[in-house]
Amino acid sequence: MFVDSHCHLSFPELHDRIDAIRADMASAQVERALCICTTIEEFPRVHALALAHDNLWCTVGVHPDNEGVQEPSVADLLERAALPRVVAIGETGLDYYRLNGRSIAQMAWQRERFRVHVRAARACGLPLVVHTRSASADTLALLAEEGGGAVRGVFHCFTETMEVARAALALGFHISFSGILTFRNAEDLRAVAREVPLERCLIETDSPYLAPMPYRGKTNSPAYVPHVAAKLAEIKGLPLETVARATRVNFERLFGIPALVPASEWT
Ligand SMILES: [Zn+2]
Numbered sequence: 001m002f003v004d005s006h007c008h009l010s011f012p013e014l015h016d017r018i019d020a021i022r023a024d025m026a027s028a029q030v031e032r033a034l035c036i037c038t039t040i041e042e043f044p045r046v047h048a049l050a051l052a053h054d055n056l057w058c059t060v061g062v063h064p065d066n067e068g069v070q071e072p073s074v075a076d077l078l079e080r081a082a083l084p085r086v087v088a089i090g091e092t093g094l095d096y097y098r099l100n101g102r103s104i105a106q107m108a109w110q111r112e113r114f115r116v117h118v119r120a121a122r123a124c125g126l127p128l129v130v131h132t133r134s135a136s137a138d139t140l141a142l143l144a145e146e147g148g149g150a151v152r153g154v155f156h157c158f159t160e161t162m163e164v165a166r167a168a169l170a171l172g173f174h175i176s177f178s179g180i181l182t183f184r185n186a187e188d189l190r191a192v193a194r195e196v197p198l199e200r201c202l203i204e205t206d207s208p209y210l211a212p213m214p215y216r217g218k219t220n221s222p223a224y225v226p227h228v229a230a231k232l233a234e235i236k237g238l239p240l241e242t243v244a245r246a247t248r249v250n251f252e253r254l255f256g257i258p259a260l261v262p263a264s265e266w267t
C-alpha cells in the first residue's frame with residue numbers, strides 16, 4: 001500500500017470530484033495522502049478535507065509563488081497548526097524560477113515569508129514542507145540559519161543535484177520524489193534518487209500537476225503515486241513492496257501520523 005506525501009486536493013480540478021478520486025485511490029491501494037495548503041485563504045478548504053476523511057491530513061502555509069495573498073505571521077500559522085489533523089507547516093520555501101524581470105535582491109519578501117514559516121515550525125515542532133526551485137543555496141542557508149538544527153521536514157518534488165540532496169539530508173530533512181522521476185529526460189534526477197538512502201525518501205504526486213508516465217500531461221491524482229514508487233524501486237533495484245513500505249513508514253514518522261499496519265504485515 002502507498003501514501004502520497006504531497007497533493008493539492010483542494011484545487012478545483014480535484015476537489016470537484018473528490019469522491020471519484022478517493023475511490024481511485026482505494027483501487028490503486030493508495031491509503032493515505034497529505035493535502036498541502038498554499039494560501040491562508042485556502043486553508044479552511046484544505047482543513048475541511050482532512051477533517052472529513054480519515055485517510056487525509058493537511059498542512060498550513062503560503063507557497064512562495066503566491067503574490068497578492070494574505071501574508072502570514074508566525075501567530076497565523078501557529079493558530080492553524082494547533083488544529084486537529086494539521087501535521088506540517090508549508091508548503092513554503094523559495095522559488096526564483098519566475099522572477100518576472102526582478103532581481104534576486106528584490107525577492108526579499110519571499111525570503112521573509114520563508115523565515116516566518118521556519119520560525120513557526122521551530123515554535124510548534126511540526127515538520128516543514130519545503131519547495132525550492134532555482135534557489136537551493138538561499139533555501140539551505142536560510143533553513144540552517146533560522147532552523148538552528150531544530151527543524152525537520154521534507155524537500156518536496158525534488159529536482160536538485162546530489163550536492164543539494166546531501167546538504168538537505170545533513171540538515172535532517174527527507175527528500176520527496178514526484179512523477180518527474182518517470183520522465184524520459186530525468187536521468188540526472190534518477191541518479192540522485194539512487195543515492196538518497198531509502199529511510200529518508202518520500203514519494204508524492206504534487207497533483208494535479210506532474211502526472212507520471214504514462215499519464216504525463218494529464219491531470220494528476222494521488223491514485224498515480226504507485227507509478228512513482230515503481231520507478232523508485234526500479235532505480236534502487238528493490239522490490240516494489242519494500243519501497244512502498246519504507247515510504248509509508250517514513251511518512252508516518254515524519255508527520256507523526258499513527259502507523260497503519262496492512263493486513264499483509266499482521267503476524
Ligand atoms: Zn511545490
Ligand SMILES: [Zn+2]
Nearest residue numbers: 006036091206
Ligand atoms: Zn505543491
